[in-house]
Amino acid sequence: MLAYKTSIGENGRIIIPARIRKEANLTVGQGIIIDLQNGELKISSYNAKLKKIQETVKSYTQDKGSLIDKLFELRKEDQNNE
Numbered sequence: 001m002l003a004y005k006t007s008i009g010e011n012g013r014i015i016i017p018a019r020i021r022k023e024a025n026l027t028v029g030q031g032i033i034i035d036l037q038n039g040e041l042k043i044s045s046y047n048a049k050l051k052k053i054q055e056t057v058k059s060y061t062q063d064k065g066s067l068i069d070k071l072f073e074l075r076k077e078d079q080n081n082e
Helices: 018-023 046-061 067-081
Strands: 032-037 040-045
Touching: 032 046, 040 046
Parallel strands: none
Antiparallel strands: 032 040
């Protein structure tokens, strides 16, 4: 794990060291998510957070078929009941 000392600048800006940006594939202007958990800041890129969410959803839906197909089925049922 990489750990660096940095500081908070004007307007609450945090400088993320180049090595960490490179390891995390962060680029200028890229969206990030900052979570506060038990007094600790956790910074993730949108892509990393999305991947984690997709993996979580997949673990709940594994062996249950396509979520898209299920959504279409539910939508057809709703239309038939209208």
